[in-house]
Amino acid sequence: MNNEIAFVLTVLIVMIALFVSDRARLDLVALLGLLALMFGGILTPAEAAAGFGDTTVLLIAALMVVGDGLFQTGVAAWVGQRLGQLTGHNEQRIIVTLMIPVAILSAFISSTGTVAIMLPIAVNLAHRAGISPSRLLLPMAYAALTGGMITLIDVPQPEHVRRRRSERRRRAVRRHL
Secondary structure (H helix, E strand, O other): OOHHHHHHHHHHHHHHHHHHHOOOOHHHHHHHHHHHHHHOOOOOHHHHHHHHHOHHHHHHHHHHHHHHHHHHHOHHHHHHHHHHHHHOOOHHHHHHHHHHHHHHHHOOOOHHHHHHHHHHHHHHHHHHHOOOOHHHHHHHHHHHHHHHHHHOOOOHHHHHHHHHHHHHHHHHHHHHO
16 A cells, blocks of 8 residues: 555545544535645645536535525524424424425425425424434435426436536547547
8 A cells, every 4th residue: 555545544534533523513624634635745736626616516505505594594493383383293294294395396496405495494393393303304305306306307417417428528529530
């Protein structure tokens, strides 16, 4: 095993330990790991910054801002309270009541956007009912994916497929020239 592999494995092990221990913010650990690989000579600065220009990363970051805005302004609490009045503390009712609007909404906007918007609402509902948020988030993700398949509006996967196809076409053209 050469030094580069040992360095990358060390950075990964330290990052995993920090993720699991929850001693530092996850975003800070990820950025520090990226910087360690860059300053260690594993990644060039261009390679380290390449992911930040990807449209998918920017979309998810923007949607997280929208979701946090819904949480900070109280919209998530208000919607969660209204849905909580309909469902009470019954977990099955909460799941069904959450999945139906998520599936309908994701039929018209991307599933990533739907989940980012509904995430604070689901967490609020879970806390009000005294259940773990993870019990609602996985069914919500399935509902978003299912709703996205209804109208084929969900774009992140086809976008990646389109990129790969265009890269393959460019390589094929270069080979024939």
